[in-house]
Amino acid sequence: MPDALAERPSALQLFLIFARIGLTSFGGGLSGWMLREFVQRRRLMSEEDFLNGLSVAQALPGVNVTNMAIWIGYRLGGRNGAIASWLGIVVPAAFVIVLIGSVFASLAGYELSHVALSGAASAAIGLSLAMGLTAARRVPRRLFPLAIMAATFVAVAILKWPLLWTVLGFGSLSVAVTYRHG
Numbered sequence: 135m136p137d138a139l140a141e142r143p144s145a146l147q148l149f150l151i152f153a154r155i156g157l158t159s160f161g162g163g164l165s166g167w168m169l170r171e172f173v174q175r176r177r178l179m180s181e182e183d184f185l186n187g188l189s190v191a192q193a194l195p196g197v198n199v200t201n202m203a204i205w206i207g208y209r210l211g212g213r214n215g216a217i218a219s220w221l222g223i224v225v226p227a228a229f230v231i232v233l234i235g236s237v238f239a240s241l242a243g244y245e246l247s248h249v250a251l252s253g254a255a256s257a258a259i260g261l262s263l264a265m266g267l268t269a270a271r272r273v274p275r276r277l278f279p280l281a282i283m284a285a286t287f288v289a290v291a292i293l294k295w296p297l298l299w300t301v302l303g304f305g306s307l308s309v310a311v312t313y314r315h316g
Contacts (some may be wrong), residue, residue: 142178142210145218152203152222157230163261164199168206169268178210186273193305200224225264282308 143151151171159167165188172178179187187209191201200223207219240245273279287306289295 135156143176145211145214148207148211148215149218150224152219153226156223156227159261163265165202165256166261166265166268168199168202169265172206172210179192181268182272183209184271188269193301209225278311279308 154168155164155171169181169184173181173184184206187205188198188202191205192198194201200220203219203223204216208216211218238247238251270283273283282304286300289300289304290297
């Protein structure tokens, strides 16, 4: 699949796409929405390009989803696309967060508020799991990449090692071995 179709979205279109994603998604599900929007629905990039960008976004400091929006925006619209995508994913959602925070602060004493938040958290976990399975499908079915994936999971989820050092260690090892054998 080509990197992008003949007609790339304008900076305004990128802003509106990311504003819609930011306003209609929550939690870890944002990456899943981006995958659907830019790979499956609009076919503006391949799944492989998207997952490569997601890897870069997760390796950089800052919020993964914001990093991803900037990366996609830059890929599709250069500097202006990156700025528009960043503004689209951050600004509209920030206004809504402040509004919802104010409302929830006044409703915090009601049990229904806690039930609603639990339901939203469950949905976000499901979307994150779906994104993780999509990425895991793309891991080469060779012993070393699978071992790195399993070791990272065990180190973080079971042994509770610090995420920063785990990613730096296993990520550096993975890059070095892949570079040497690639």
